[in-house]
Amino acid sequence: MTQTMTPAPSSTGGMQSALTASKLPRWVPAATLVGSVAVVWMLFALMGTANLAGVLVVSAIVFSVVLYALSLAIEGRRKAADRIATILVGVAFLLALIPLISVFYTALTLGAGRFDAEFFSSSMRNVVGAGGGAIHAITGTVLITLATAVISIPIGMLTAIYLVEYGTGKLKAAITFLVDVMTGIPSIVAGLFAYALLSLFLGPGVRMGIGGAIALSVLMIPVVVRSTEEMLKLVPNELREASYALGVPKYLTILKVVLPTSIAGIVTGAIIAIARVIGETAPLLIIAGFTTSMNYDLFSDRMMTLPVFAYTQYAQQGADAQAYIDRAWTAALALILIVMALNLVGRLIAKLFSPKLAR
Amino acid sequence: MSKRIEVSDLNVYYGSFLAVEDVSLTIEPRSVTAFIGPSGCGKSTFLRTLNRMHEVIPGARVEGEVRIDGDNLYGPGVDPVLVRRQVGMVFQRPNPFPTMSIKENVLAGVKLNNRSISKSDADALVEKSLRGANLWNEVKDRLDKPGSGLSGGQQQRLCIARATAVSPDILLMDEPCSALDPISTLAIEDLIEDLKKEYTIVIVTHNMQQASRVSDKTAFFNIAGTGKPGKLIEYDQTATIFTQPSVQATEDYVSGRFG
Numbered sequence: 001m002t003q004t005m006t007p008a009p010s011s012t013g014g015m016q017s018a019l020t021a022s023k024l025p026r027w028v029p030a031a032t033l034v035g036s037v038a039v040v041w042m043l044f045a046l047m048g049t050a051n052l053a054g055v056l057v058v059s060a061i062v063f064s065v066v067l068y069a070l071s072l073a074i075e076g077r078r079k080a081a082d083r084i085a086t087i088l089v090g091v092a093f094l095l096a097l098i099p100l101i102s103v104f105y106t107a108l109t110l111g112a113g114r115f116d117a118e119f120f121s122s123s124m125r126n127v128v129g130a131g132g133g134a135i136h137a138i139t140g141t142v143l144i145t146l147a148t149a150v151i152s153i154p155i156g157m158l159t160a161i162y163l164v165e166y167g168t169g170k171l172k173a174a175i176t177f178l179v180d181v182m183t184g185i186p187s188i189v190a191g192l193f194a195y196a197l198l199s200l201f202l203g204p205g206v207r208m209g210i211g212g213a214i215a216l217s218v219l220m221i222p223v224v225v226r227s228t229e230e231m232l233k234l235v236p237n238e239l240r241e242a243s244y245a246l247g248v249p250k251y252l253t254i255l256k257v258v259l260p261t262s263i264a265g266i267v268t269g270a271i272i273a274i275a276r277v278i279g280e281t282a283p284l285l286i287i288a289g290f291t292t293s294m295n296y297d298l299f300s301d302r303m304m305t306l307p308v309f310a311y312t313q314y315a316q317q318g319a320d321a322q323a324y325i326d327r328a329w330t331a332a333l334a335l336i337l338i339v340m341a342l343n344l345v346g347r348l349i350a351k352l353f354s355p356k357l358a359r
Numbered sequence: 360m361s362k363r364i365e366v367s368d369l370n371v372y373y374g375s376f377l378a379v380e381d382v383s384l385t386i387e388p389r390s391v392t393a394f395i396g397p398s399g400c401g402k403s404t405f406l407r408t409l410n411r412m413h414e415v416i417p418g419a420r421v422e423g424e425v426r427i428d429g430d431n432l433y434g435p436g437v438d439p440v441l442v443r444r445q446v447g448m449v450f451q452r453p454n455p456f457p458t459m460s461i462k463e464n465v466l467a468g469v470k471l472n473n474r475s476i477s478k479s480d481a482d483a484l485v486e487k488s489l490r491g492a493n494l495w496n497e498v499k500d501r502l503d504k505p506g507s508g509l510s511g512g513q514q515q516r517l518c519i520a521r522a523t524a525v526s527p528d529i530l531l532m533d534e535p536c537s538a539l540d541p542i543s544t545l546a547i548e549d550l551i552e553d554l555k556k557e558y559t560i561v562i563v564t565h566n567m568q569q570a571s572r573v574s575d576k577t578a579f580f581n582i583a584g585t586g587k588p589g590k591l592i593e594y595d596q597t598a599t600i601f602t603q604p605s606v607q608a609t610e611d612y613v614s615g616r617f618g
Contacts, residue, residue, distance in 0.1 A: 168417060238454040241415060242518070246468035246525055247444030256471050260458045 022074055029067060029083075036062040060091060104336065111333030114326045119334075124292035124304075130323040134331050136294040137309035140209060141338075143298055144288065144305055145278050147213035148220055153270050155217075156224025163225070164232040165254055182222040190218040191283025198287070209295070209303035212288035216277045223276055227269025231262040264353035271346035275339045281307040306335045361388035361559045362428040362445070362528040364409060369423035370588075371404050371413065379405050380588035382423075384578060391551060391560045393570035393597065396580035396612070401589025402563045403533050405580070409561065410446035410531060411439040427529065444468075447527035451534040453514035455506030455521070462502040464517055465489060468525035484524055492520035493550050512543020519550060523558075530554060532562040536569065548573050567613055571601050579609045 040059040044051075064087050071080035123136035159179070163172055194215035198206045235258050243253040259266070289302035290312050313328035364386040371379040379401035386392045394402040407413040408421055411432060425432040432442050455464045465485045469476050476484070485502065489495040494516040498509070506517050515535060522530060532551075536544040551560060551573050564570050570577055578594040593600065593609045604610045 236454070237415075238450060238452060239456060241412065241448075241450065242454045242456070242521075243467070243471060244415060245410065245412060245443055245448035245450075246471065246521065247440055248468070248471040249440045252471055252473065257456060257458075261456070 021076070023079075024071060024074055028070065032067050032070070033059075033063050036066060063087070107329060107333040107336055110326070111329035111331075114330040115333060119327070119330055123294050125294070127292070128318050129320040132323075132327065134304075134306065134309050134327065134334065136291070137304040137306045137331065138334070139294060139296065140288070140303040141278060141305045141307075141335075143296070144209050144212045144216065144284070144303065145274060147210060147298055148216040148277060149270070149274055151213060151217040152220040152224050152273070156221045156270075156273075157228050157266065159221070159225045160228035160232060161254060163229055165250070165258070179222045179225050182218065183226070185218060187215075187219055187280050188282040188286070190215040191286035193218060194283065194287045207287065207289035207302045208300055209288055209298035212284045212303065212305065213298065215283035215287055216280055219280065219283075220273050220277045223273040224270055227273065228266050231265035231269060232258060234265070235261045264350050267353075268346040268350040271342050271349070275342040275346070278339060278342070279307050279335055281311055284308050285311065306331050306338075310335070361557060363388050364529065364559065364561075365424075365426040366409075367424045367426075369405070369408065369421065369425065371401070371408055372418075372420050372422070373416065374418040376586075377588040379408075379580075380590050382591045384591060384594045386559060386561060386576075388559050389555060389557075390575040391555050391562060391573050393574035393577045394561065394563045394580060395565070395567060395570050395577060396589070396592075397582065398565075399585075399589070400580040400582040402580050404589070406531050406533055406561060406563050407448075409529070410443050410448055412443070412448060414439060444525060445527050446529045446531060447522035447525065448531045448533065449515070449518050449522050449535045452538050453511055453518050455509075455514050455517050457505065457507050459506060460503045461498050461506045461509070461517060464506040465520050465524050467521055488520040488524040489517075491523055491550075491554070492516040493546055493553075494520055510543070512539050512546060515539060515543065515547060516550065519547070519554075523554070527558070529559040529561070532560065534563050534565060537565060544569070567601075571597055577601070579604075579606075579612060581608055581612070 037055070037059040040062055041055050044055055044058075064084065067087070068080050068084050071083045118131060119133040120138070121135055122131075122133040124132045124134075125136075159175065163175060167175065194211045195206070197214065198208070198211045239257055239261060240253055243257045244250070248256075284305050285308055288305060288308065290308050291302040291304050295301050295303045310328045310331040313324045313331065317324040366385070367383045369379065369382045370377060382405060394406060396402050404413060409425060409432075413419045413421070421433055423433070427445065431437070455461075456467060459467060462485050463470065465488050466476070466481055469481075469484070486495060486499075489498065494513060497513060498517075501508075506514065509517060515538075519530075519535070536547050539547065548569065551562065554560060562570075562573065574597045576595065577597045577600040579592045579600060580589050581592045582589045593604055593606045595604070600609060601613050604613065610616075
């Protein structure tokens with residue numbers, strides 16, 4: 001027989017100690033929410049003015065007030081303030097989510113109608129009414145974006161490597177400042193820059209895909225520099241020192257220790273940067289122009305892109321206006337899906353290839 | 360191979376700040392020398408000048424001479440990369456390369472320098488280095504697992520194996536046990552005793568028991584006050600430093616009456 005006192009297992013629930021405080025049961029917030037929505041909705045119905053937005057806003061206010069009062073009465077000031085803060089954060093999150101969901105939902109419902117095989121297999125050549133597709137725009141977007149990536153990623157990465165690994169003093173400060181300035185350049189200015197640059201060599205009125213790539217590069221390079229810089233800064237200095245201490249020269253240390261350690265983040269940053277510029281419209285409108293035909297050549301003639309396609313379909317509706325509007329929404333939907341896919345690929349790469357730095 | 364280090368009239372600066380002033384000492388081959396002293400007295404800074412690692416910090420520079428078997432490290436035209444191939448270093452915090460397996464970590468000095476090595480030579484080198492670091496039996500079945508999955512003490516021994524795999528003449532250790540528990544510390548101290556047969560070892564430590572256990576000679580550094588340069592106060596046989604030092608400050612420090 002043992003003499004030790006063992007506390008009864010149930011005592012943790014019921015017994016009061018100096019450290020337990022009165023607490024609202026877990027179901028109270030949910031019940032308050034349901035209750036306030038129901039009451040407000042009934043009141044609105046009685047007054048004969050039931051509309052969804054009004055009910056939601058008023059019941060959110062009623063819910064906050066009731067829960068705050070309940071909490072203040074039972075749990076005290078600190079917990080009540082916590083409840084209010086939780087509600088505010090939640091509401092802010094929902095508000096931020098509304099435009100995203102709304103845009104995606106609208107694009108999905110309005111764009112689904114023409115999201116068919118013809119849209120992804122034919123161009124707009126000789127199409128004036130219904131039918132037709134955006135294969136020429138998709139091709140153009142892919143080509144121009146690829147060319148942009150080919151120009152921007154090496155320049156951006158090398159700049160970032162210079163800034164983090166080599167740069168000192170005034171030159172580094174100047175480059176950092178210029179990159180900051182570049183981040184803020186309006187996209188239309190980038191388009192005008194590309195136009196001005198090409199027309200220096202090829203005369204006025206020039207339109208070609210590579211010009212679009214140059215304009216987009218102006219927008220993409222600073223994003224790549226910033227993201228790569230942040231990733232390189234995350235590589236612990238101890239790893240560089242460990243490599244130097246083994247008698248490894250600096251360039252090999254960067255190539256074989258610093259870059260492999262941060263490559264997942266760098267690739268993710270580059271993909272996010274691509275996703276950022278792939279939806280640009282204004283510069284492409286100026287320098288890549290618009291066309292209804294397929295063009296595989298970046299270096300001659302106008303080249304259609306998806307955002308410009310959506311714009312022209314909407315802006316220049318023909319006799320059968322609905323067909324044009326449908327195509328514009330489908331192009332928007334396709335663009336959203338491409339950007340989403342790019343973001344997902346970026347996250348996947350970050351997750352799969354990042355080294356385990358945790359200690 | 361093991362080499363003698365002769366330091367004469369060495370001043371170390373960070374920019375215009377004099378961090379270590381006027382150090383002269385000679386470290387014999389196949390011996391363990393401990394640097395002790397309060398924090399900020401320039402022990403680590405001085406240690407890093409012995410393989411020109413201090414240059415990694417912008418603005419750091421050195422006046423004076425460090426000779427390794429007669430060759431001045433700071434002579435004109437000396438390539439710091441070649442210096443570091445002869446003078447290896449182990450750091451305070453274990454820092455295995457996170458992208459590499461245990462085996463690749465040991466071979467890092469070879470692989471990172473783009474030198475080719477046959478597979479059998481590589482395997483032999485890995486086994487020899489890991490055995491030398493008393494780590495072989497613990498990791499031989501998981502050589503292809505990442506080095507960051509090991510415990511702190513194992514990681515530190517992996518770093519020692521990595522440093523010895525490039526067969527340096529001198530091994531510098533900057534507080535190699537300060538992040539480790541007593542058992543891992545003991546393993547590293549035993550290892551230092553073994554490594555002494557082949558290398559000249561210089562170790563910075565805050566642990567005076569450790570200095571008295573592992574070292575043959577001890578150098579005591581001190582600093583007059585914040586913003587003043589660190590100085591070498593006394594350098595002698597370890598037994599002498601800990602029993603009858605000739606300078607009062609040393610006695611105060613080793614007996615715990617100071618700081």
